[in-house]
Amino acid sequence: MDVKTPNKLLELAIHSLLNEESAAIQALEEIPRELFVPLFIAAFEGGHKNVLSAMVKVWPYYCLHIGSLSIQEPQHELLKAMIENLPVYPAPSSSSRGPKLRILDLRQDTDCRITCPEVSTKTPSCFYSCAYSDRSITKIERQLCCVNAECKTLLPRPVELLVDLSLDGSLMEKEFLVLLMYKIEESLGSLHVCCRDLQIDKLCKCKCTLKFLDLKCIDQLSVDRGSLSDITSILCRMIHLESLSLSNVTFRSLSGKVFKIFLSHLQRMEHLKELSLSSFCLKNHLDRVLRILPPGLDFLYLPFCDLSYRDFKFMSQSPQVTHLKLLNLSNNPMYWGDFEPFHTVLINLSGTLQHLEINHCLISDSAMSALIPALIRCTRLRVLGFASNPISMPMLVNIMHNLTPMKELKYVIYPIPVHCYERWHFQGSLDRQKLAIVQLQLKAMLELAHREDMNWITYCE
Ligand SMILES: [Zn+2]
Ligand SMILES: [Zn+2]
Structure with missing residues (x-):
């Protein structure tokens, strides 16, 4: 027999399952868990929204990553359906399998698998779980260690939703944010929306949205159009930025207090790998920025x-x-x-x-x-x-x-x-x-x- 035959058979089985959506949804209760990953990939690529919605409810693994699957505009509806159906407290599942999904990761990442390999079934883990927020699964579960087993079953099950956000004032963004807010409310505080890559266009219009995010989780921040004082007020809530990109930023003077505060926050970012300051007049003051940057940039x-000769001179001496x-x-x-x-x-x-x-x-x-x-x-x-x-x-x-x-x-x-x-x-x-x-x-x-x-x-x- 050809070695490719089993794969071919699997493909055929999945294909025929997806042709009958209602049968596929019913079958989720019985199919072996190993089939979930290939079925998920095929359902996502084929745009089977109902099947995906049902799969999220009974996903038999600890985490689910979109990983390398392509997300274009048509797939946004699929992502929304997955968020809507993500089981969060107090939504009990009627499924015999029970909800196991704790981390839903909707970021695109070419190196990431659909689910992380299971090292231990007793204490499942995910390579991408949040390490910074006080609302993260790790931190909440650490606190729950001291609670007795009976009470524990009554307490909300912490869940994480990993998303990259682009706040550009578009209708799509607004709809997405409304859904996230609704989900956070439904979860009674058990859902942590973990955003690591945040792009903002016009900071003054996003202040309300930023309130529901824990900015400690952000490792990549990009702001186009904003005042430096507003930027410093969000930077002070961040702890471990790896990439900072600012363009069209307004501020009064390089000798002022706001610029000094900005530099003090930049200095805290020891893990900064990437810094982009565009249309940011630094004439004769580049030395003040370079001095406080980490050596690993x-x-x-x-x-x-507007860099000057003096700025180039300093650059040539800067470690x-x-x-x-x-x-x-x-x-x-x-x-x-x-x-x-x-x-x-x-x-x-x-x-x-x-x-x-x-x-x-x-x-x-x-x-x-x-x-x-x-x-x-x-x-x-x-x-x-x-x-x-x-x-x-x-x-x-x-x-x-x-x-x-x-x-x-x-x-x-x-x-x-x-x-x-x-x-x-x-x-x-x-x-x-x-x-x-x-x-x-x-x-x-x-x-x-x-x-x-x-x-x-x-x-x-
Ligand atoms: Zn994982
Ligand atoms: Zn987080």
Whole structure:
């Protein structure tokens, strides 16, 4: 018999079960628990909302993760149905199996299985259970240890719901939040909504929503449009951020109290790996931010920060900028003549840097020739973006000549050379024919250097 036959049989059985939804729902009481995972995957992929709703009620494992299953807009209804049917106190199940599900994880994570392997059936556990909130299963169960067994059966069974939230004021978001609120109410306090990745658009409009979340659980926060004082008031409720991204933040002055408080919260985030401050004027004050960052920072984004020569000088001496994997300094005009500090930054990062972006920085031919010797020492570099800089064609050719031996470098976003414009970077003044010739020339050079695996891309604004 073909080894693939059992799998084929399983697929056929599941397929025919799903064709008869009501029969599938009835069968949940009897089918072996091993069939739940493949049936869940097929029901999710096929959009069988009723079957999924019934499965959540009698899920025979401790945890259920969406994991690598794809969530597009049509699947949102499925997620909502799963939340609606998640058994929380005091909803007793009529099923003979009884509800075992304690952790429902609706985040997308390509490395996560549908359910965690069971190490012990007596004390089941999940790799992804909450470790921070006072409402987490672990903390509540620790408190319950002292309660006698009879009382324990009367107490609510703690349940966790893991979700990533994007608060953007859309109708879909509002409907989702109403459902979460309803579920929290229904659970009489036994449900912990655990949000680890929170994205906020317009912070001033989200203050009410943030009240029902325990911000201790957040490890990734992204805020677009908000005042720095509102941001500090939510940062003070967080303890272990790994990624912080702020853009279009308003505040009065870099010498003011609010900025100082912001820095003090940032300093507490010892596990910060990624910091992005976009359109955040730091002119002559970058040192104050860099000084308090943890040494383990991997990704630093500082576009549109109005960085000065003094800031670059400090960056070149900062121990926090010696082992970054990613550095984005785009849209900071570098109009000074001395490129030594930036050169030193690149040399300091040469052992770790994989991604560098310096688009739209007014980098000229002479600046670029000063930077090339440092760039070619960054042997781990995979992505280099230096688009929208006033570079001439001979310099672009020179750069390509120097970069093609860099075997790790796969993506280069290059500037359209100045001769292709009637007036450099003036809208409507681009000569597309000249650009086409440039592209052909670069393609030929790549072929000659046997670097067909390298992608040189540009964009017209
Ligand atoms: Zn798990
Ligand atoms: Zn949590």
